[in-house]
Amino acid sequence: MDLTRYRQLYVSETHENLEKISQLLVELESRPDDRRVIDIVFRLVHSTKGMSGTMGYTPVFELAHHLEDLMDRFRRLQVPMSPAVIDVLLAGVDRIGLWLGDVEAERLPLRTDQAATTLHRRIEELLEGRLEDPPTLAPHPRGTTPSPAVPGPGVPAPGDVVITVEMDMKCPDPGLRGYLLHKKLMDLGRVRGVVPDPQVLRQGIIDGPIRFVMQSALDVSQIEGYLSLMPDLARVQVRREDLPRTERAAPADARVSVAEPPPEAATDEPELVFSDDFDVLPAGRVEPSPSGDRAAAVVPALDAGASAPGPIQSAHEFNEFDFEDVLGDMEREPAPLHAPPPRRSPAAPTAARPAPRNAKTAETPDEPDEGAAMGEAAIVHAPRMTRSVRVRTDWLDGVLNRTGDLLIIAQRLWNRNQDDPNPAMTEALSELSRQLSALHQDALSVRMTPLSVLTGRMPRAVRDMARRTGKRAQLVTQGDDQQLDRAIIEGLDAPLTHLLSNAIEHGIEAPESRERCGKRPVGTITLTCTRVRDEIVIEVADDGGGVDRAKLAERAVEMGLLTRARAEALAARDLGRLLCLPGLTSRDEPGEHAGRGVGLDAVREMVNTLGGLLTVQSEAGRGTTVRLSLPRAPGISKLLLVEADAQVFGLPLARVINTEMFEPAAGTPPTVDHASGRLRVHELRALLGRPLDPEQEEPTPGSTFPGVICHGDDGSFVLRVDRVVGQQDAVMKPLGPLLERIDGLLGVTIDPVGKPVFIVDVACFVMRVG
Amino acid sequence: MGFDVSHVTEVLPLNAVARVPWAPCWVSGVMNHQGRVLTLIDLGRFLELADTPAPTVAILIDRADVNLALCVAEVAIVEARDAVRIGQIKQFLPQAALITEALSTPGLEFQHLDIERVLDGIEGAF
Numbered sequence: 001m002d003l004t005r006y007r008q009l010y011v012s013e014t015h016e017n018l019e020k021i022s023q024l025l026v027e028l029e030s031r032p033d034d035r036r037v038i039d040i041v042f043r044l045v046h047s048t049k050g051m052s053g054t055m056g057y058t059p060v061f062e063l064a065h066h067l068e069d070l071m072d073r074f075r076r077l078q079v080p081m082s083p084a085v086i087d088v089l090l091a092g093v094d095r096i097g098l099w100l101g102d103v104e105a106e107r108l109p110l111r112t113d114q115a116a117t118t119l120h121r122r123i124e125e126l127l128e129g130r131l132e133d134p135p136t137l138a139p140h141p142r143g144t145t146p147s148p149a150v151p152g153p154g155v156p157a158p159g160d161v162v163i164t165v166e167m168d169m170k171c172p173d174p175g176l177r178g179y180l181l182h183k184k185l186m187d188l189g190r191v192r193g194v195v196p197d198p199q200v201l202r203q204g205i206i207d208g209p210i211r212f213v214m215q216s217a218l219d220v221s222q223i224e225g226y227l228s229l230m231p232d233l234a235r236v237q238v239r240r241e242d243l244p245r246t247e248r249a250a251p252a253d254a255r256v257s258v259a260e261p262p263p264e265a266a267t268d269e270p271e272l273v274f275s276d277d278f279d280v281l282p283a284g285r286v287e288p289s290p291s292g293d294r295a296a297a298v299v300p301a302l303d304a305g306a307s308a309p310g311p312i313q314s315a316h317e318f319n320e321f322d323f324e325d326v327l328g329d330m331e332r333e334p335a336p337l338h339a340p341p342p343r344r345s346p347a348a349p350t351a352a353r354p355a356p357r358n359a360k361t362a363e364t365p366d367e368p369d370e371g372a373a374m375g376e377a378a379i380v381h382a383p384r385m386t387r388s389v390r391v392r393t394d395w396l397d398g399v400l401n402r403t404g405d406l407l408i409i410a411q412r413l414w415n416r417n418q419d420d421p422n423p424a425m426t427e428a429l430s431e432l433s434r435q436l437s438a439l440h441q442d443a444l445s446v447r448m449t450p451l452s453v454l455t456g457r458m459p460r461a462v463r464d465m466a467r468r469t470g471k472r473a474q475l476v477t478q479g480d481d482q483q484l485d486r487a488i489i490e491g492l493d494a495p496l497t498h499l500l501s502n503a504i505e506h507g508i509e510a511p512e513s514r515e516r517c518g519k520r521p522v523g524t525i526t527l528t529c530t531r532v533r534d535e536i537v538i539e540v541a542d543d544g545g546g547v548d549r550a551k552l553a554e555r556a557v558e559m560g561l562l563t564r565a566r567a568e569a570l571a572a573r574d575l576g577r578l579l580c581l582p583g584l585t586s587r588d589e590p591g592e593h594a595g596r597g598v599g600l601d602a603v604r605e606m607v608n609t610l611g612g613l614l615t616v617q618s619e620a621g622r623g624t625t626v627r628l629s630l631p632r633a634p635g636i637s638k639l640l641l642v643e644a645d646a647q648v649f650g651l652p653l654a655r656v657i658n659t660e661m662f663e664p665a666a667g668t669p670p671t672v673d674h675a676s677g678r679l680r681v682h683e684l685r686a687l688l689g690r691p692l693d694p695e696q697e698e699p700t701p702g703s704t705f706p707g708v709i710c711h712g713d714d715g716s717f718v719l720r721v722d723r724v725v726g727q728q729d730a731v732m733k734p735l736g737p738l739l740e741r742i743d744g745l746l747g748v749t750i751d752p753v754g755k756p757v758f759i760v761d762v763a764c765f766v767m768r769v770g
Numbered sequence: 771m772g773f774d775v776s777h778v779t780e781v782l783p784l785n786a787v788a789r790v791p792w793a794p795c796w797v798s799g800v801m802n803h804q805g806r807v808l809t810l811i812d813l814g815r816f817l818e819l820a821d822t823p824a825p826t827v828a829i830l831i832d833r834a835d836v837n838l839a840l841c842v843a844e845v846a847i848v849e850a851r852d853a854v855r856i857g858q859i860k861q862f863l864p865q866a867a868l869i870t871e872a873l874s875t876p877g878l879e880f881q882h883l884d885i886e887r888v889l890d891g892i893e894g895a896f
Contacts, residue, residue, distance in 0.1 A: 405805030647789055687791040736837050738809050739800070741896045742792050748800065748807050755786035756800045756807050768792065 003055055010055050011104050012390065017044045018093050018100070022460040025086050025093070029463065030474075032080035041089075042071040048096065053199050059112045060099050061199070066123045067092045073127060088122050090460070095119055156213045156241045160192065161223060163212040166235040175206035177232050182212065184230070188223060189216025209235075393486060396447050403440040404731035408750045410436050415752040440731070448483035451529050451538070454493055455480040461497060462525060465504045472522040473508050475500070479529040484536055488630055491610045492538070495603040499540040499626050500525060502600065507544030507624050517621065519543065535654070536632050541625040547575060547618040556584050576616035576626075577714055580604045608763055611637065611652050611746060613711065629654070637732050637747070639759060641725035642708060644684035648725055648751060650759040657709040657716060659724050664705065672707070672718055679709065681718045686769045687760065710762045717766060732759065744768055771813065772848070772873065773885035780830040781845050784810070794895060798825060798841045806837045811892055813840045817865045833889055848875045865891075 024041045028034060049064035067089060074081055099110050156162050165181065167174035179201035185191050193213040194201075201210070216223065220238045227236045410433045417425050455477045466473040484492075508514075508523030515521055528539045553567035561581050562570065570578040578584070580601040603626075604614045612630035631637065631654065639650035640659070662672040662681070670681040707718040730749035739745060744764035748756050787799040787810060796815035801808045808830065814822030825841035853873040868888050869881045 401805070408805070688789055733805075733807055736807060736809065737835055738838065738893065738896045739790065739793075739807075742790070744792060745790075750802050750805075750807075753786060754802045756788040756802055758788065758791060760791065 006055065007103060008392070009390065010051055010057075011100055014048055014051060014060075014096070014100055017048045018097055019457045020044055021048075021093050022090060023456050025089055026459040026463045028081055029083055029086050032082070035075075038071065038075050038081070042068065042075050045071055053202060057099065057103065057110050059110045059116060060096050062112075063092055063096060063116060063119065065199075066120055070123050070126055085126060088119070088126060090464075091119055092123070158241050159215065160241045161189070161212075161214050161216050161218075161220065162239050162241065163214065163223065163227070164209050164237040165212070165227070165233055166209045167206060168232045168234040169206075171232040173204055174232065175201045175204040178206055178210045181210070181230065181233075185212055185214060188218055188226065189214050391446075393447075396443070396486070400440075400443045400447060401733065403436065403443045404733060405750075406436050407433070407440055407731050408754075411752050412754055444485065447486045449486045449489050450481050450483055451489065451492075451536075452477075452480040454489055454496060455527060458496070458500060458527070462500055462504065465501055466508075466523075469504055470510060471504060471508050472511050473504055474522055474524055476524055476526045477528075478526065480527070482529045482531055482536060484630070484632060488536070488610055488632075491606060492628075492630075495606050495628070496527070496538070496540065498600070498603050500527075502626075503540060503542035503544065503624070507542035507546075509545050513545075517545075531632065532629075536630045538628045538630065539625050540628075541623060543623040546620040546622055546624055547579070547616075548620070549575065549578075549618075552578060552584070556581060559584060574715070575618055576604075576614060579616055580614070608761055609746070611654065613654065637730050637749075637759060639728050639730045639749070640708065641728055641757070642684060642719070642721040643723040643725055644721050645688050646722075647688065648755075648757050649684065649687065650728075650730060650749060650757050651708065651710065651719070651762055652746065652759065653727065655711050655762045657711060659706065659708050661704040662707045662718060662720075663703070670720075674709070674718075676716065679716055679718045681707065681720050682766055682769055683720045684760075684765075685720075685722075687765065712763050712766050714766070719762060719765075730757070730759070771817070771842075771869075771883050772880040773883040773888075775847060777831055777833075777885050778829055779832045782828045782830060782839070784826060784828055784841065801828065801839070803830070803839075808837045808839045810839050810841045813842050813888075816888070816892060817868065831885075831889065836889075836893065838889070838892070846878065848878060852876060 021041055021044045024037050024044075028037050028041070031037065045064055045068045049061055049068055052058075052060035052064055070085070070089065074085070095116055102108070102110055163185070165178070167178050171177060179198050182191060182194055182198045182201065191212055191214040195211045196206070200206075218226075220240050223238045224236065227233060227238070410429065414429050414433065417429055455475075458477070459475045462473055462475040503525045504523075508525070509517070509519075511521035514523065524543050526539070526541045528541070530537050549571040553562075553564075553571040556562045556567040556570075556578065557564050561567075561584055562578075567578070580603075582601045607614045607628050607630065610630055612628055615627045615629075616624065617627070618624040631652075637650070638653040640653055640656045641648050641650055643649075662674075664681065665671045665673050665678065671678050672681055673679075705720050706722070706724050707720050708724065709716055710719050732747040732749055734740070735742075735745055735748055739748070744761050746759040746761050748758050751757050782801075782803060784798075785801065787801050789799045790797050790809075796812050798810035798812045801810055808828065810825075810828055812825055814825070823843040826843055827845055828839035828841050829845065830839045852875045854875075856872050856874040856879060868884055868891065870884050871882045873880055873882050
């Protein structure tokens with residue numbers, strides 16, 4: 001079967017898993033005994049392992065498997081994780097991330113390397129308790145293990161169903177069929193353990209019976225009936241472990257309490273391989289047992305019928321579609337595997353009563369449903385409907401471009417109609433424009449992504465950087481559920497990472513220094529995202545020592561970047577510009593990630609490219625705040641259209657302060673006197689390399705010219721134009737691979753007559769024309 | 771000049787061309803064609819040919835992801851099977867390395883361009 005078509009999906013899903021794992025591991029460092037987080041991480045690692053195994057990426061599978069073992073140890077022993085263990089887990093995540101890069105670049109087959117081998121060895125050492133901490137990590141002799149919340153995954157507990165199956169060894173791929181049987185059994189309840197390992201079966205290896213231990217609400221006879229419909233099974237034995245009397249009322253698939261060690265399990269049982277997929281477990285309500293035992297009795301989830309026994313409705317033969325099912329898990333959003341429960345009706349007593357596995361405990365009835373007990377319920381293979389689909393981002397780009405083109409064409413038709421207006425055509429074109437605008441808005445909306453996709457992995461970055469620099473820092477994010485266009489999100493990745501590293505390297509002080517200043521030893525970096533009209537404002541603020549303006553100005557002078565007067569003026573009034581001087585750093589020695597004098601200027605350039613602005617505020621002893629003001633969506637830009645040398649250009653409205661007629665002041669360079677002070681004048685004609693003739697430039701008394709006051713990185717200035725055309729919401733089109741190499745062009749749009757109009761980065765323009 | 775027609779997608783009249791700020795002098799401008807913004811390259815200028823007439827048509831080139839058109843004064847299509855090799859390549863051309871051979875067809879002599887190298891040169895020069 002060709003798995004390559006699932007490759008991109010695998011990469012995407014695994015990337016997401018790794019990001020979540022990283023994020024949660026960093027959380028674990030501050031709350032090392034948070035069982036909920038440990039469970040989630042375990043599940044994610046388990047899922048990564050499963051997908052990698054299915055895709056045949058053996059090195060990833062093996063490492064994930066090993067990481068899962070390590071997680072499982074902590075999960076079962078219920079001991080806190082030490083930072084050293086988290087380091088190893090994070091290193092594992094990083095190594096898998098590298099392999100994912102190989103998968104993406106189709107550098108296959110994947111190869112293991114020395115780093116991976118070392119990692120495996122470290123995991124092994126941790127598992128054996130040789131590396132660190134250890135008493136908690138050391139393996140316990142059987143029977144002396146601190147009591148886990150539930151019996152070992154493969155050890156049958158009272159109420160568990162034990163299924164022993166002999167495959168028909170004459171059928172093709174009996175091992176693989178055994179693996180698929182395992183998947184099928186997961187529809188009947190929670191499979192707690194399988195011998196041999198399902199992954200071994202998946203590889204077609206089988207040399208004897210397969211043994212499943214599972215929790216299921218179905219009767220033994222029903223399970224037998226289900227299995228009897230399965231082909232290729234030579235022999236089937238199903239039995240249920242006896243229940244203590246007080247627990248018989250509880251369905252076997254309910255979650256078990258965490259309070260008390262379970263009854264001693266038979267110790268002669270071979271250790272089974274954990275293989276359940278417990279995120280589809282029905283939620284169970286835990287109540288103390290009537291006997292007062294600390295071991296809790298469990299009441300059924302949501303609706304006793306939810307997983308109650310009933311006639312088997314479907315069991316289909318294994319075929320290639322079963323493989324699709326396996327892979328399908330990767331394609332689907334987490335969704336209930338069973339259909340939603342239909343409302344019961346007396347008129348339909350035999351209606352299927354599917355089991356919502358994620359049932360809410362609040363709705364849990366105290367007693368099992370009578371009908372369910374009568375066997376009315378049925379297991380159905382629910383339609384695997386999802387409410388969302390994954391779409392390649394380049395397709396979204398294509399849809400946006402196409403709708404933008406349609407808008408432009410509609411505008412051209414409108415203009416053409418204005419030459420000789422036809423009322424019917426006018427009405428139709430109005431409606432067309434409205435519909436296309438709505439469609440374009442929809443196309444923009446589906447590209448919107450919460451900033452959290454970026455910030456989610458930043459706690460890890462902060463943690464790593466802080467550890468490397470011997471500092472202590474925490475990241476607080478606020479408002480990262482704000483939705484931004486994916487182009488903005490992608491463009492923000494590097495700038496935000498750099499700002500965080502700057503905050504740690506330059507801003508946050510060493511713990512002892514902070515304590516001497518009366519601060520907490522742990523520095524705080526706050527990343528805040530707020531929406532202000534059509535803009536998104538992102539602030540990265542640290543509570544560190546702030547920028548030493550005098551030292552920075554002195555360094556700029558020493559490096560010959562500025563005159564002393566200019567440096568001091570900038571340090572006082574425009575710290576952002578001073579900090580963004582290429583090559584300038586206040587550090588005596590560069591750090592690993594910051595302090596090399598490259599960075600903030602590049603950050604500013606990237607932000608400018610996104611149509612945004614960067615400003616900096618800093619207070620000695622209190623910290624520094626870098627503020628990025630960005631358009632929320634780049635698809636449509638608010639532009640001021642101006643004309644120079646018979647060509648129209650667009651200026652981002654965010655950069656425009658005002659338009660006026662100006663009277664030139666005498667002298668060079670050209671300036672004008674304005675209420676805000678004397679402003680430097682730049683000619684837009686210089687864009688095309690054709691400035692005005694010097695004679696024309698010579699001001700004559702009373703002569704005026706149209707100009708635009710713009711925000712520049714070095715303060716305001718006037719852009720002299722031939723004509724101000726007006727404001728417009730323009731559909732931005734990408735420049736393409738050739739033109740995007742020209743600094744100073746932000747994009748292009750098409751005017752109503754079909755002529756391209758360039759959108760100019762005025763800050764870059766000023767830098768280029770000097 | 772001539773090149774293999776298999777690289778050509780379409781031949782278009784130049785219309786509503788916008789000049790490109792800060793672009794090399796051999797970039798004629800950009801033009802909208804069915805929603806695509808084509809970058810127009812003045813082939814004569816790129817090849818540094820002297821006294822070439824002003825371009826009137828754009829030859830849209832089939833090149834992945836690059837909306838690029840070569841602008842020339844006139845276009846003629848000739849049958850390759852009618853072409854015969856003649857003489858030497860005109861070495862005095864500044865960009866002679868981009869020319870593979872000199873060919874002749876009835877009524878027309880031309881230099882055959884290595885169009886892949888021309889396009890690589892254009893992309894590299896941006």
